[in-house]
Amino acid sequence: MKRIFFTTLLLFTFAQAQTKVYDESIDAMKQIREATELAQKTERYVLCQVGGDWCPWCVRFAQFAKNDSVVAPLIEENYVYIHVNYSKGNKNLEAMRFLGNPGRFGYPVFVVLNSEGKPIHIQESESLEENKGYSRKRVEKFLRLWNRKAVEAEVK
16 A cells, blocks of 8 residues: 555656746747737736746646636636746746846746736735645635736726
8 A cells, every 4th residue: 555655656746747837948038028919919918927847836836727627717818828937047037127026926926917018916826825736716816806807997
C-alpha cells in the first residue's frame, strides 16, 4: 500500500513538473500589446498571470483556471488571459516595470489591464488560495470585481 501511495505521489509530482504554462522565449511587451489589441476588439480586459514554470502555485492556478467549471468560462467571457513569464532565463524587465513591479507581491501575481492596455489592478494570489489549491469563491469574486463590465459600469 505504501508503495502504491509513493508511486502515485511521485507520478503526480513529475506530471506537474512537466506541465509547461509559460514560454520563456516570448517578448512579454509584444505579448501584452497583442493581448490588448484583442481585448479592444472583443470588449474585454487583459488578465496577466505573472510567474513561471518554476513556481508550482503558478502552474496550479493555470490548471485551475483552465479546468474549473465556473472560473474557466468567467475568464473566457471577460478577459484575454495571458501568462507573462518571469524567470532566470527571461525576466522580461521592461514588462515588469510596465506592469508596476508586480513581483513585489510574490508569485503568481495577476495584473488586470484595461482595454487601452493600462494596468488598473495588481492582485496578489495568497488571498485566493485555499488549502493546496485555489478557492473558487475568492477567484470568482476577484474576476467579477475587475472585469470591464464592473469597472466601467455607470454609477447610479
